[in-house]
Amino acid sequence: MVFSSLTFLFFFFLPVTLLIYYLVPKRFKNIVILISGLIFYSWGEPIYVFAMILSTFIDYTAGRIIAKYDDKPKIRFICLIVSLVMNLGLLGTFKYLGFIINSLNGWFGWTIPNPGLPLPIGISFFTFQSMSYTIDLYRRNIKVQKNAVSFIAFVTLFPQIVAGPIVRYEDIQNEIDDRKVTESMLASGISRFIVGLGKKVLIANNIGALWTQVKALDYSTLSAGTAWLGILAFTFQIYFDFSGYSDMAIGLGKMMGFNFPENFNYPFQSKSISEFWRRWHMTLGNWFKSYVYIPLGGNRKGKVRTVINILIVWALTGVWHGAAWNFMLWGTFFGILIVLERLFLGKILEKIPDFFSWLYTFVLVVISFVIFEGVDPRITDFGTIFSQIFTYIGAMFGANGTGIDNFAINSFVNYSVIFALCIVGSTDLLKRLYETVKEKAPKWVMYGMPVLQSGVMLASVAFIATSSYNPFLYFNF
Amino acid sequence: MKKFSFTPEKLSIGLFAFIVLGISISTTVLPKKESSENENRDLAEFPSLIDERKLETDGFFGAIKWNYLVEREENSFMDDFETYFSDHLVGRDLWVEAANTLSRLSGKQEINGVYTVDNQMIQAFREYNKEETAKSLAAVESFAERFPDIPMSFMLSPTSQEMYKEKLPSYAGLLSEKEFIEECYSQLEKVTAIDTLSYLSEHKNEYIYYRTDHHWTSLGAYYAYCSAAKAMGYTPYGINSFNVETVSTDFRGTLYSKTLDSRVPADTIDYYHFADGDPAVKMTCIDGTKTTEYDSLYVREFLNVKDKYSSFTGSNVPIVDIKTDVENGKSLLVIKDSYAHSLVPFLAKHYSRITMIDMRYINTSLNNFINVSDYDQALFVQNVMTFTEDSALKKLALTK
Numbered sequence: 001m002v003f004s005s006l007t008f009l010f011f012f013f014l015p016v017t018l019l020i021y022y023l024v025p026k027r028f029k030n031i032v033i034l035i036s037g038l039i040f041y042s043w044g045e046p047i048y049v050f051a052m053i054l055s056t057f058i059d060y061t062a063g064r065i066i067a068k069y070d071d072k073p074k075i076r077f078i079c080l081i082v083s084l085v086m087n088l089g090l091l092g093t094f095k096y097l098g099f100i101i102n103s104l105n106g107w108f109g110w111t112i113p114n115p116g117l118p119l120p121i122g123i124s125f126f127t128f129q130s131m132s133y134t135i136d137l138y139r140r141n142i143k144v145q146k147n148a149v150s151f152i153a154f155v156t157l158f159p160q161i162v163a164g165p166i167v168r169y170e171d172i173q174n175e176i177d178d179r180k181v182t183e184s185m186l187a188s189g190i191s192r193f194i195v196g197l198g199k200k201v202l203i204a205n206n207i208g209a210l211w212t213q214v215k216a217l218d219y220s221t222l223s224a225g226t227a228w229l230g231i232l233a234f235t236f237q238i239y240f241d242f243s244g245y246s247d248m249a250i251g252l253g254k255m256m257g258f259n260f261p262e263n264f265n266y267p268f269q270s271k272s273i274s275e276f277w278r279r280w281h282m283t284l285g286n287w288f289k290s291y292v293y294i295p296l297g298g299n300r301k302g303k304v305r306t307v308i309n310i311l312i313v314w315a316l317t318g319v320w321h322g323a324a325w326n327f328m329l330w331g332t333f334f335g336i337l338i339v340l341e342r343l344f345l346g347k348i349l350e351k352i353p354d355f356f357s358w359l360y361t362f363v364l365v366v367i368s369f370v371i372f373e374g375v376d377p378r379i380t381d382f383g384t385i386f387s388q389i390f391t392y393i394g395a396m397f398g399a400n401g402t403g404i405d406n407f408a409i410n411s412f413v414n415y416s417v418i419f420a421l422c423i424v425g426s427t428d429l430l431k432r433l434y435e436t437v438k439e440k441a442p443k444w445v446m447y448g449m450p451v452l453q454s455g456v457m458l459a460s461v462a463f464i465a466t467s468s469y470n471p472f473l474y475f476n477f
Numbered sequence: 478m479k480k481f482s483f484t485p486e487k488l489s490i491g492l493f494a495f496i497v498l499g500i501s502i503s504t505t506v507l508p509k510k511e512s513s514e515n516e517n518r519d520l521a522e523f524p525s526l527i528d529e530r531k532l533e534t535d536g537f538f539g540a541i542k543w544n545y546l547v548e549r550e551e552n553s554f555m556d557d558f559e560t561y562f563s564d565h566l567v568g569r570d571l572w573v574e575a576a577n578t579l580s581r582l583s584g585k586q587e588i589n590g591v592y593t594v595d596n597q598m599i600q601a602f603r604e605y606n607k608e609e610t611a612k613s614l615a616a617v618e619s620f621a622e623r624f625p626d627i628p629m630s631f632m633l634s635p636t637s638q639e640m641y642k643e644k645l646p647s648y649a650g651l652l653s654e655k656e657f658i659e660e661c662y663s664q665l666e667k668v669t670a671i672d673t674l675s676y677l678s679e680h681k682n683e684y685i686y687y688r689t690d691h692h693w694t695s696l697g698a699y700y701a702y703c704s705a706a707k708a709m710g711y712t713p714y715g716i717n718s719f720n721v722e723t724v725s726t727d728f729r730g731t732l733y734s735k736t737l738d739s740r741v742p743a744d745t746i747d748y749y750h751f752a753d754g755d756p757a758v759k760m761t762c763i764d765g766t767k768t769t770e771y772d773s774l775y776v777r778e779f780l781n782v783k784d785k786y787s788s789f790t791g792s793n794v795p796i797v798d799i800k801t802d803v804e805n806g807k808s809l810l811v812i813k814d815s816y817a818h819s820l821v822p823f824l825a826k827h828y829s830r831i832t833m834i835d836m837r838y839i840n841t842s843l844n845n846f847i848n849v850s851d852y853d854q855a856l857f858v859q860n861v862m863t864f865t866e867d868s869a870l871k872k873l874a875l876t877k
Contacts, residue, residue: 014501450493466577
């Protein structure tokens with residue numbers, strides 16, 4: 001289930017779950033989290049919820065054993081391996097098996113049957129979260145969680161179960177057993193949730209409609225203007241969708257007394273690709289850094305190993321986003337850029353005016369989304385993948401011979417306000433404005449914020465309601 | 478005790494709780510509507526997890542629809558639940574109107590495929606399937622070939638877009654209906670093409686299209702009638718030979734349903750009665766399951782519901798058979814869409830019998846329903862939108 005559904009907003013979750021959560025005594029609160037999380041998850045994934053329960057159960061048990069046999073390195077190591085194999089096995093089976101089989105069949109003309117397993121919602125998130133617990137425990141970075149309810153509550157904590165942020169056990173180990181919700185925490189949680197809802201429903205969904213139109217066109221006929229508007233629309237769509245979802249998760253967490261890690265920090269303001277990835281999907285970047293890059297030796301084993309390590313991490317980051325070659329290419333594209341920045345580009349970027357280093361970063365990020373989204377992910381043939389990518393990128397730079405056509409003008413006119421909102425919303429301008437107002441303006445002005453916020457909430461509900469409004473001209477037609 | 482202080486935080490919490498609880502409680506307790514007039518469809522029913530037929534024999538647990546509950550994608554209980562909830566969301570149409578208003582304020586000129594300019598709603602004609610229209614036209618031609626003794630005429634009528642095109646942005650990527658009509662007419666040989674477009678264009682500053690509906694008004698239909706009469710070889714009645722009866726001034730049609738934009742004033746529906754008396758008629762509407770008879774071409778009960786246009790010869794059904802007291806013995810077969818409904822009252826004075834056929838609802842050979850050879854003339858009435866959205870005329874080629 002998504003947070004921007006009416007069932008979530010006005011039925012099961014916000015009203016019912018939160019009321020029960022606030023009303024029950026403290027010691028039952030984790031049980032409420034556990035049950036509501038399971039219902040929330042099964043709402044979208046009624047069968048594969050058992051995959052999550054299995055993963056949770058094994059990690060909990062592994063954790064207990066690791067803690068109990070603190071002086072038996074072999075047992076501890078076996079437990080770690082069991083947990084890793086199980087989590088990566090789940091991920092591999094559900095997410096990558098079909099992709100690997102399709103690729104092999106495509107390349108070698110084999111006919112291995114594809115089991116066609118569905119991708120359980122959020123599996124890439126909860127396996128990573130759950131794994132972080134056993135790894136950190138093995139490394140003795142955290143204390144064991146003996147209470148099964150608390151541990152399951154950590155995994156099934158519904159705000160972050162479906163699309164992150166990737167909350168590591170370390171992040172909430174103090175709050176899972178002892179937390180309280182203050183008035184200001186609740187209020188800031190509500191603000192954060194509404195900001196996220198608005199980003200998703202008012203901005204991402206609206207600008208996404210433009211990309212849907214462009215994506216349906218034949219790439220080899222796109223004018224440069226249309227190609228740019230289309231991929232810019234997608235760039236903003238994915239940012240507002242994903243960061244909006246993280247905002248909603250962080251807000252819901254606050255409403256229940258948790259402080260989740262931040263996931264986005266105005267990535268489109270970055271002045272290098274390395275900086276972009278320190279600001280975009282930060283919890284994923286940190287995860288790969290802690291559990292892959294550093295264990296591989298990071299940058300401590302010489303230049304060549306550093307380059308290899310970076311490329312490994314970025315290929316994995318790419319393919320984490322989806323089981324398809326274009327996602328791996330997307331990750332590798334960033335990996336190569338980051339290597340170049342390490343070697344020499346970074347120094348140049350520091351010297352040139354900020355505007356140019358920003359432009360370099362933003363244009364490359366936008367182009368990266370052509371690789372991410374402009375390719376049919378079912379394609380396993382690299383020739384076709386590259387031809388689609390370069391046809392689109394070619395169109396952006398005028399390869400189809402037209403700069404601006406009616407489609408581009410029409411899209412620009414119809415979407416100009418939303419594009420403007422996207423641009424302003426991608427910067428920290430509003431945040432700085434808010435802080436200035438809070439500091440300098442008379443106190444009563446602050447009462448305007450909740451009113452404004454309610455307006456955003458109501459507008460979001462209006463747009464959600466509209467998506468189900470389907471007028472039919474004729475009956476039985 | 479701590480003194481209560483009214484902080485912005487408390488206001489924020491209060492407003493949020495008010496919105497969430499307000500919407501959820503009112504949606505849950507308020508009575509539910511069964512259908513949505515604006516959308517012209519039934520609203521979702523509550524997705525029950527219990528199979529009531531099994532309840533007596535199999536007990537409570539035996540009657541639970543487990544498959545429904547564990548279905549993963551569309552048509553799952555969870556999906557239907559969301560549909561149910563959004564179909565019955567409190568004040569649903571108001572939310573939609575608010576969202577459309579916001580879209581408009583954000584610069585969106587087109588809402589749900591409809592442009593609104595100068596109090597006129599216009600459906601955008603943006604694309605069509607060339608092959609499908611060619612197939613439809615070929616079927617019309619072969620139909621004419623099969624009945625060489627029956628003179629046939631084809632009226633491909635423009636929609637309001639063609640009349641008001643200069644008000645629409647030039648970059649909107651809209652197609653020219655005029656060019657489309659000319660292109661279609663060039664593919665007709667055995668069928669006479671009716672130049673309805675130029676008759677309507679001459680009067681484009683008059684009230685010939687509804688502001689909030691995709692149909693033409695009775696006045697628009699009158700000019701279309703003039704163009705048809707010329708092609709079919711008789712003199713149309715002059716505009717002064719009619720008494721106009723205004724039957725509704727609060728008609729909001731299909732384009733209103735798509736935008737819910739209530740700034741555009743409601744439409745007026747007029748009936749044009751022949752000054753020397755409307756012909757007496759017996760109209761039989763056959764919709765496949767039931768047959769309804771009327772003594773008039775106007776079904777006034779529709780004036781009390783939203784779908785007021787259907788008061789012209791009733792709603793769309795496969796076959797409408799009209800017998801008049803005109804004693805010339807002439808009969809006309811009209812193969813039509815809903816544009817014909819307000820046109821036929823004008824034609825009624827020229828024929829003893831008119832049969833309207835809606836090919837959208839007919840899936841076998843036309844001869845299974847009527848004997849085509851019985852008719853003296855045939856008239857196709859199609860508007861550009863329905864003609865391109867549904868290639869129902871293809872089915873004329875069916876011989877079984």
